Amino acid sequence: MTVPMPLKRLLLPIWNGGHRLAWTAGEFAGAVLHGRLERCACCGRFGPMLRRPRAIPGKLVEMWGLSPRVAEALIRKETLDCAFCGAKLRARRLAKVVMETFPVEGSRPRSLRDWSRRQEVSSIPVAEINLIEGLHEALTPLPGLAFSDFFAGAKPGEIVSGVRHEDLTRLTYADQSFDLVLTSETLEHVPDLDAALSEIRRVLVPGGWHLFTVPLVPGVPRTYPRMKIGSAGEPIPLAAPIFHPGGDQGYPVFTEIGADLPEILDRAGFDTEVRFGPMTEDDIGQVFASRRRG
Ligand SMILES: [Zn+2]
Structure with a gap:
């Protein structure tokens, strides 16, 4: 049967919407069935954490050479989305490490959103490089929050659609202007990892923290471009190119991060602890707590 064009135009969004709804209902049911209900460390609401395998393209798993077990661990790290704020597992873990690193007096904050509103942290300057879904919204009450995203072609520090553009290899922030820098799955997309680490160190006060996540999987002993x-x-490929989902064509991976990351951070002037570790084939969602030395 041929559906007339105007009718098709009307039906298509409804069909797509219905499809999306069914998919979400399945994710909700899965979360309840598997007991994936918790209080979100970002927004503080209690609800299902949605596992969304479609977020990880099969092509990425294949190109990266991941075993089915590690691919499943990647799905968990990159999804288990809070049904309310969308924070992924890695964002919620990052939120927990922020709260542990900068504890507040009195009752324990129930979420990063609660933490951001406390008096003791109101003077902490924080740089969030590239907005982190769920975590960003939870940080917005923080008076000292500076946030930015990367817009190809923009000038350093330029405001694009209301958001500041920052390039990690040449930040426009002053020396020693932050106590905390946050990045999540960003370092691998920067063309020059050493320059990025040097810039993060420059804008941090001595003793300041860079709390972050990166894609790190078992079986990669050394970092390579x-x-x-x-x-x-x-762009010149030096190994099989990998693109992460996002944007119009995906984001190219410039650096494959390996198990020697703590040594690289050490050479860059940071002392590093790995939280939620150690990495296993079933859990690749570690958070790195890197502290500027001297
Ligand atoms: Zn949430």
Whole structure:
């Protein structure tokens, strides 16, 4: 049967909407069935944590050479979304580490949103580099929050659609202006990892923290470049290119992070602890707590 065009235009969004609804209902049922109900460390609401395998393309798993077990661990890290604020597992773990690193007096904060409203943290300057879903919204009450995103082609520090553009390899923030820098699955997309770490160190006060997550999977002993930028600004692949989901064409991975990350951080002037570790084939969602030395 041929559906007339105007009718198709009307039905298509309804069909897509209905499809999305069914999918969400399935995720809700899965969360309840498997007891994935908890208080979200970002927004503080109690509800289901939605496992969404579709968020991880099969092509990425294949190119990255992940075993089914590690692929499942990746799905958990990258989803188990809070049904209310969308915070993924890695964002909620990052929120927990922020609260542990900067404890407040009195009753324990129920969430990062609660923490952000406490008097003791109101003077802490924080840089969130690239908005982290769920975690960003929870941090917005914090008076000292500076946040930015990366907009290809924008000038450093430029405001694009109300959000500041910052390039991790040449931040526009002053030296020693933050107690805390947050990044999540960002370092691997920066063309020059050493420059990024040096910039993070520069904008942190001595003793300041860089709390972050990166894609790190078992079986990669050493960090290596997958891509570099040529003299004319063109990307040059050095290993099989990998793109992470997002944007129009995905985000290229410049650096494959390996198990030597703590040594790299040490050379960059940071002391690092791994939280929610150690990494196993069933849990690759570690949070790195890196502290500026001297
Ligand atoms: Zn939440």
